[in-house]
Structure formats: C-alpha cells, structure tokens
Amino acid sequence: MRTIIHPARAMAFNDLIDGLEKARAAGFVSRKMCRATGLLIYCYTQRCVYDHGWDRYSLLARGLIVDYDAGAVVATPFPKFFNLGERGAVVPDLPFEAFEKLDGSLIIAFHHAGSGRWRTATKGAFDSSQAVWAQARLDAMDTSALVPGTTYLFEAIYPENVIVVRYPEAGLSLLAAYDASGREVPFAELMDLGEASHFAFKVVQRHAFISLAEMITTVVALPRDKEGFVIRFADGTRVKVKGDEYKRLHGVISRCTPLAVWDVMAAGGDLEEMRRDLPEEFWADFDQIAVVLQARYLKLISGVSLAAELAAGLSDKELGLRLSEVPDPIRPFLFPFRKATTDEAREKLRLAMLRTIRPNGNLLDGYVPSYAINNALDEAA
Structure with missing residues (x-):
C-alpha cells in the first residue's frame, strides 16, 4: 500500500490551528476541551453540513484532537468522506480496497502521555455516552500491543446505540489506524494487531472485488442488516457506498x-x-x-x-x-x-x-x- 500521510500531520501546527479557528469563527467547526487532560477536540457542525461549508480544515475536523500548549496533534481520525458520486468528486482510477461499513459510532482511541493512559473520544466529544462505553471496553482489554502515538479508529456497536442495523454482538471493531508520523497503517498490520491483542476486538472485514462495477452490483442487493462498504483508493481517498434497503430505512430516519x-x-x-x-x-x-x-x-x-x-x-x-x-x-x-x-x-x-x-x-x-x-x-x- 502506498504510504499516505494524514493531512493534519502534513502541515505546520500553527497553520492547522489558524484554519480550524477560522472555520470555528464561521460556525462550521466546534471546539471542546477535555477537563481531565486539557486536550482540544475539533468537529464540523451541522451548519457546515447544511451550508456546505467544507474546506481543507472543516474536512479534517472529524474528531481531530490537539494539545494546544504543546503545539502537537494528538489524534488523527478519518478526514470527512462522502458517498460515492457526491459533491461532484471524481473517482480515482486507482486500485482500491473495500471494507464493510459498520452502522455504529466512530471511536477515536489515543494514548495520553500526561496520564500514561489510553483514552477514547467520539468525533465531537470526550465524554459522550459512546466514548464512555468504549473507554470501559478499552480499560478492560490488554492494550500492551497498542503503540503510543498511533491513533486507532474503532466502530462501537452495542444495543443501546442502534442506528439502523441491529448486530447480534456488542464490541469494538478496528477500522484503521494512523501512526505518529501520519502514516496509515496497512490492513495486514491491523490483522496482526488483532491477533497480538488476543482478539479483544474485531478487525473490520475486507472484501475483494474485481472492479467498482462489481462492488456496486453487490451493494445494491445487500439486505437491511448490512449498511454497505467503505472504499479506500490507493491515494488514500475514501468514499462510502450504501445498500438500497439501508438507504431506504435511513431515508425514513433522516x-x-x-x-x-x-x-x-x-x-x-x-x-x-x-x-x-x-x-x-x-x-x-x-x-x-x-x-x-x-x-x-x-x-x-x-x-x-x-x-x-x-x-x-x-x-x-x-x-x-x-x-x-x-x-x-x-x-x-x-x-x-x-x-x-x-x-x-x-x-x-x-x-x-x-x-x-x-x-x-x-x-x-x-x-x-x-x-x-x-x-x-x-x-x-
């Protein structure tokens, strides 16, 4: 897999903060502080969604965590990505991987050096009920194989957090990870980590398709208990593709x-x-x-x-x-x-x-x- 650096690690910290704060002043990004650590988390707002206030900074604000005093990025979640064909985006003509899209809550897991502890957040808060649930799971598992400085992105799935799909088991599923340099960790390393962690969490399922056309044919016919796929192209671009039945139910909810x-x-x-x-x-x-x-x-x-x-x-x-x-x-x-x-x-x-x-x-x-x-x-x- 080509080495891709997370955009938040590829720019000067001051430039990153300036851009985020300008987006916050425009009402497109929110900022919250963790009382326990003093860390800041940035997340795009519903106004950004409704007013299409997307730029390079609001796209990064999907649970981006920084230590302002230290001038450092602490955790790098996925930049915001969209449905296939949305916003007029051109689909890269590149090799791709397809991963099952899970219908839960994104959990951002990171190591806080000050407390020596692994911590969790959702894209907009350190203390949401989903983050608290995930923290309890993380505290109970063997984290010795996790690498401080690496951001681990999980999906939290449990009965009290149903969106559309009801899953038979509760747990955390590892979706992706970015190391301290911003490099996205290859899928094979995620699988190794799952094994090294004694399978305390699942690793998202990867699917093989010959072409995008084959993938789209498959996703259209998915049953209601499957959301769809996340497609990751070789340049790091991600898009999501959802099944027709899921979209129908989701449309009612929306x-x-x-x-x-x-x-x-x-x-x-x-x-x-x-x-x-x-x-x-x-x-x-x-x-x-x-x-x-x-x-x-x-x-x-x-x-x-x-x-x-x-x-x-x-x-x-x-x-x-x-x-x-x-x-x-x-x-x-x-x-x-x-x-x-x-x-x-x-x-x-x-x-x-x-x-x-x-x-x-x-x-x-x-x-x-x-x-x-x-x-x-x-x-x-």
Missing part, C-alpha cells in the same frame, strides 16, 4: 427532523403515520419535535382566537384603532381570523400561522436531537 415534521403539519398530513414509519429508537425524537411544534401552533391560534373574541363587539375601524394594543405575534392574524368564513380562507390562515413557527435551518428551540439522529443526519450528509 426525515425525523423539525423541518420534515413541520412539512407534514403544513401539508395537513398524518403525523401518526409518519411516526409509525420510524424505527422505535427514533420515536422519542419525533415526539419531542411534534410536541414543540404543536404547542407553538396551539399557543398562537389560541391567542388569535381569544383576541378575536375580546374584539367581537368592535367594528373593523374600531379594531384598527386599537390594533397596536394587540401583541405582535397575534396582530397580523386578527383581521384574517375575523374574515375567515370559508374553508379556503381558513386554510390560507392556517398556513400563514404555521409559517411563523417554521424551524430555521432545521433548528428548533426546546428540541435536543439524540445522538442517533445526529449520527443519521451526519451519515446522510
């Missing part, structure tokens, strides 16, 4: 967003039907979104109805003279409410009121997306 729920409300659709199409793990997200949106709409319509009732004895002219006394959110709808005597007028009024509660950029005050939803949206990006 619509469990504030905007999608609002769209159904605006169209007069059946929210219960939308909920039934979702896997059970996502019902809590759906319910939280629906409750917030419905409460806002009911508050608005109740306010308009009450104001109209209080003004029932006033003429339009008299009401117009007192309109400044009506609260701002209600004021635009008071006259239309009084005059909505037909189904068409009432529907027009309903849509106008709904537009005032439309989520902005898929963000909704009062709703905190679950990790599973964030992961689903991230995978859709």
